Amino acid sequence: DVVMTQTPVSLPVSLGGQASISCRSSQSLVHSNGNTYLHWYLQKPGQSPQLLIYRVSNRFSGVPDRFSGSGSGTDFTLKISRVEPEDLGDYYCLQSTHFPLTFGSGTKLEIK
Amino acid sequence: EVQLVESGGGLVQPGRSLKLSCAASGFTFSNYGMAWVRQAPTKGLEWVATISYDGSSTYYRDSVKGRFTISRDNAKSTLYLQMDSLRSEDTATYYCARHYYSSYSWFAYWGQGTLVTVSS
Numbered sequence: 001d002v003v004m005t006q007t008p009v010s011l012p013v014s015l016g017g018q019a020s021i022s023c024r025s026s027q028s029l030v031h032s033n034g035n036t037y038l039h040w041y042l043q044k045p046g047q048s049p050q051l052l053i054y055r056v057s058n059r060f061s062g063v064p065d066r067f068s069g070s071g072s073g074t075d076f077t078l079k080i081s082r083v084e085p086e087d088l089g090d091y092y093c094l095q096s097t098h099f100p101l102t103f104g105s106g107t108k109l110e111i112k
Numbered sequence: 113e114v115q116l117v118e119s120g121g122g123l124v125q126p127g128r129s130l131k132l133s134c135a136a137s138g139f140t141f142s143n144y145g146m147a148w149v150r151q152a153p154t155k156g157l158e159w160v161a162t163i164s165y166d167g168s169s170t171y172y173r174d175s176v177k178g179r180f181t182i183s184r185d186n187a188k189s190t191l192y193l194q195m196d197s198l199r200s201e202d203t204a205t206y207y208c209a210r211h212y213y214s215s216y217s218w219f220a221y222w223g224q225g226t227l228v229t230v231s232s
Contacts, residue, residue, distance in 0.1 A: 037218065
């Protein structure tokens, strides 16, 4: 299985500040069709996960442009600018290039 | 608005069975692949199983293959997960999720989850 390694485990951030989360895969996530299937989710406290970014850098419907994704191959980053209270929670990356789909172990975004 | 509502969770003894259901609304159910994803208490997310839009293809993680069966009833817009020979390590909140496309892909929408506890 492809191992997804997220860092940091915990990320204290000031409201209004910027946060950056890293996700690295044990294999390249470039599919044979040329697409890269790396996605980001946010799980707010007591809620189910919600899709933020799909295929590296595409914001899902309703996701504010404060969220941006980048990266290629095995190295990916989620950036959150102007952090708001509603952004707090656990962030997960997911790869769907290889079977089985695998998630990162999560990054907890919390107030500094 | 897309809605996914899971039911059927509860406390069950090791070795016994349980069947989860997920009622879908707000989209054309028969057009999309569907999945179950679980989360053990205080742990991360783990994909369990996927079924294609028409039910013709199913996929399972190794640890549940032969014990769990994913199925769907497109006429009722309902997804199911039959769980047999349950083990303590199956204890988790089980989320129903809609794939982005008609089959195996990432997850666009999630339900609120149903808790399954396997314990004697």
